Amino acid sequence: MRVFRQPLNSGGFMRILLFWLGAAHPAFAGSLEESIEKALNVGGGKFNIDIRYRFEYVDQQNLSEVAKADMIRTRIGYLTPEFHGLKAFAEYEGNQDIFTNDYNSTRNDKTRHPVIADPQENEVNQLWVNYSGLPQTNVKVGRQRIIFDNHRFIGNVIWRQLEQTYDAVTITNASLPDTTITAGYIWKVQDVTSRTIGMNSPIFNIAYTGLPYGKIILHGEWLDYDNRNEVFPTRTFNTFTHSTQTVGIRFDGATPITDKIKALYTAEYAWQEDYAENPKDFKVDYWLAEGGFDLWGFVFKGSFEELGSDNGQGFRTPLATLHAFQGWADKFLVTPPDGIRDVYGTFKTSLYGVNLWFIYHDFRDDTGNIRYGEEFDVQVEKKFGKHYSLLFKFADYNASNPNAFAGNVDTQKWWLQAGVSF
Template sequence: MLTPLTARNGQKNQKSLLAFAIGSVLASAATPVLSMTFTEALTGGKVSLDVRYRYEFVDQDNPLDQAHASTVRTRLGYRTGDFKGFEVFTEAEDVSAVGNENYNSTINGITDHSVVADPTETEVNQIYVRYKGFSDTSLTYGRQRFAMDNHRFIGTVGWRQNEQTFDAFVGTNESLPDTKITAGYLHNANRVFSDASPNGNFRMQSPVFNAQYYGLAAGTLTTYGYLFDFTNADVNSTQNFGLRFAGGTDVAEDAKVLYTLEYAIQKDYADNPQSFEAAYWLAEVGLAAYGLTFKVGMETLESDDGRSFQTPLATLHAMNGWADQFLVTPDDGLQDLYVSAGALVKGVKWLAVYHDYSSDINSLSYGSELGLLAVYPINKHYTVGAKFASYAEDGRGVDTDKAWLWGEVKF
C-alpha cells in the first residue's frame, strides 16, 4: 500500500516529467527572424471584430419559467505586427442583453427562470505576448484561447457567449517530422460565468502536455498528460493520462471510413480528499460518402464506487448532448451511445444526433436526447444558424427542450 509520502513523491515525479517535457519544447532554438521596427509593429497591426447575436429558448418540466435569452456578444481585438519575433494580442469581450433578461444568467438573480449561462458583462477575453523567433516554435504567455484535441479535457466552451480562456504559458513545437508537441502551465481558467460570479475562476497550478503524430496514413496518434491541481476546488484535482487515435481511410473515390479510439485514466491528484481511479473510453466509427456523413459511437466515463470521471475544463456542450444535462458526470458514471447523420446541401450544413444515456455501474437508465442543427456560412464573414435539442428523462433530470437562432459577423 502506498503511504501518503510515497503518493506525494509520485505526484512530484509526474510533475517533474511534465516539466521536463515543457523544457524540451522551449529548448528548440534558432536564429530570430528579422522583423519590422517597434513603431511599425505597434501601428501596423490588425484589428479583429466578432459580433454574434443569439436567441436561446429553454423549457423544462419543472416549476421554473421558460427562459428567453436574447443577447449580443461583441469581441474587439488588436494584434500587433512582428517585432523581433514578438507580437501582442489583446481582445475585449462584451455580452449585452437585447430587451429584458428573461432568463437566469447565474448571476442576475432571476432564479425563477431556467438557466442560460450568458451573463451580461464586459471583460478582457485575451491579452498575451507571443514569441515566434525560434524555428517551428511558438511561445505564448498571458490570457489566451486554448484547447486540446476535441475539447474533451481542455476547451474554450465557445458555444457560450462568454467563452472560457486561460491564464497560462504555452509552448508548441513542430521540429520533429510530422509531429506537434504542446506543453504548458495553466494558472487560471476564466470560466463562462464571468468574473462577477464566485464560480467565475478555476485557479490552478497545472502542467499539461500533448504530443500529436500525424505521419500515419490512417490518422493522427495523440498522447497526453494533464495534471489539474485546482487550488480553490481540491475535489476537482486529478491526474489524467491518455492515448487517442483519429482519422479516416478512403474506401472508394467518394467514400471514406472514419474512426476514433481514445482511452484515458483519471486518478486523484494533489490535495484531492478522495482516492479513486476511473477510466474514459471513446469508440466511434463512421462513413462519409457523397456529401453525407453517418457515425455511431459509445463514450464511457467510468465510476469508481461513486466517484466518476470528470472533465471540468472541457467544452461540455459539445460532448453529451446539447441540452446540457451531463455537465457534471453522474456519480454512477455515464455511457452515451449515439448515432448521427449529417449532410451538406447547397452550402447548408445539416446534422441530426440521437443519444441514449445510461450509467456505468448499477444498470441505470438516464434518458435520451434528439439534437438537430442547421448552419449556413453565407461567406467567410457572415454565418447564420439554428439548433434544437430535446432531452427525455428516464430516471434522471427533467424533460428539457432548448432552441437557438443566431447570426454572426467576423472580420
C-alpha cells in the same frame, strides 16, 4: 415528447435578422466587406471584430417558468505586427441582454427560470505575447485560448457567449518529423460566467501524424485547483474536488475507399485519479469508440463514449468544451456519481450550402443498467461568404429515471443565432 409551455416569442431575433440580412445581401456586402477589411488593418497589425446575436429558449420540467434570452456578444481585438519574433494580442469581450432577459444567468437571482449561463459581463478575453524566434517553436505567455484535439479535455467553450480562456504559458514545437509537441502551465482559468479560478496545472499534448491511417495523440492534464471555497458571488464552489490527474491516448483517422467514399474512425482511452488536495479517493477510466462513413458528402457515424465511476465519483473534464458532448441540452455538464455511457448516432451533410446535423443519444450509467434518458438534437447553419452566418439549433432531452441523478428532468432548448465576424 413534451411541448413548449409558452408561445415562442422571437420578435427581438426577427428585428436583428432583418437588419442582418440587409447587410449580408451580395449587392451591398461586397464593397462594404472590402472597406471594413482595409479599415481593420492598422499600423501593420490587424483589428478583429466578432458580433454574435442569440435568442435562447429553455423549458425545464422542474421549474415553474421558462427561460428566454436575447443577447449580443461583442469581441474586439488587436494583433500587433511581428517584431524580431515577437507579437502581442489583446481582446475585449462583452455580453449584453437586449429585449428579453427572463432567465437565470447564474448571478441575477432569477432562480424560478432555467439557467442560461451567459451573464452580462465585460472582460479581457485574451491578452498575450508570442515569441517565434526559436526554430519551429512558439512560446505564448498570458491569457489565451488553449484547445486540445476535439475539446474533450481542454477547450475554449466557444458555444457560450463568453469564451473560456486561460492565464498560462504554452510552448509548441514541431522540430521532430510529423510531430507537434505542446506543453503548458495554467495558473488561472476565466470561465464562461467570467469567474476566475486559480490553479497550478501542467499539461501536455503530443500529436504524431506519420501513420498511414491517421494520427495518434498522447495527452496529460494535472489539474491542481487552488481554492477550497470560492464565493461567486453568493454561491460556493469546492474546487478542490475538481483536482485530478489524467493521461490519455487517442487515435483518429479517415481512409479513402473510393474517390467519393471514406471510412471514419476514432478510438480513445484515458485514465484518471484524484490529485493534489482532492479529498476524494477514486480511479476511473474513459473510453471512446467511433466509426462511420462519408458517402458522397453524407456522413454517418455511430459512437460509444463512457465516463466511468468509482467511490461515487465520475470521470470529470472540467476544462472541456462540455456543450459539444453528451447532448446539447447540457444535462451532463457534471458526470453523475454512477458515471455515464452515451451511445449515439450522428448524421451530417451540406445541401445547397446549408450545413445539417442530426444526432440521437441514449444515456445510461457506466454499467448500462440504469437508463438516464434519451436526446434528439438538430442543427441547421448557413454561412454567407467569409463573414456572416445564421444558425438554428434544437435539443430535446427526455428523462427516463428522474431519481438517477440530481436535475434529471425533461428539458427542451432552442436557439436562433446570427453572426458577423471580421
